[in-house]
Amino acid sequence: MGWLVASSVVAGVLAGAWGLVPRGSLPAVGSLADVALGALLLGVGVEIGQSETAWRTLRRLGPRVLWVPVAVAAGSLAGAVIAGWGVGLTPSRAAVVGAGFGWYSLSGVMVARLVNLDLGTLAFLANLLRELLALLVTPLVARSLGGIAASAPGGATTMDVTLPVVARAVGPEGALVAFVSGAVLSGLVPVLVTVLARL
């Protein structure tokens, strides 16, 4: 998936920069992106909804496990607001960037659609870098702060891309908590980005 996203975005940037797409058709590009984004959100909803592992684990561990994604979301948004203060963004705009929780493909496109292309590009890059950073620091966090904290760096990606790293660092039970956290955060991304973009 990573290579697919990277090659698509690079090919798109080059096509746009080299004028392979006529300027007059850019509004149509925007409309097509809306349709594709709608299809993407529908598909993501089906995937999350049918994830029996997440629902079963949630039932087994009880509702207290939801503290983990709540904490990760709150910490991410607080961190984003602090970073936004440093780069001159309003708290709501900064929070939109942080609300991607590492899911760069969806959050970047949604922010570009709901706010503007500049902030969407920032959200895409910030969440891409977050995922890469998570792959690097998760083992270190697991060793120094334990299994719960190991769910934090990856954010929404702990239900897919960074899950193997978490599992290796904290074992299968910690990986289940990380999976539930990632699933809940993935479900929160479209909701929070939409709500925060309107503030």
Next chain:
Amino acid sequence: MLLALFVAGLLVGRRRLGGPWSVRAARALVPAAVAVVVGLMGIRIGADPALLGRLPVLGGEAAAFALSTVIGSIAAAALARRYVELP
């Protein structure tokens, strides 16, 4: 509208509407839709010379966001350890 589609997807997945076909279709749809939406976003970025020129600056800001959100989430999750124990 986008949110409504997402919620509709959640309901379809949770209630298994359409049986295994809907899940198979979603698994095929998501990577294709991701490729299309990021490719189209790339076209819009590439066609905007002002934004292209700002990419190095945006990269630096993105690094600050990535670092800050990771640190914030680790700190908050470390606090949450009081309320959640690994089984």
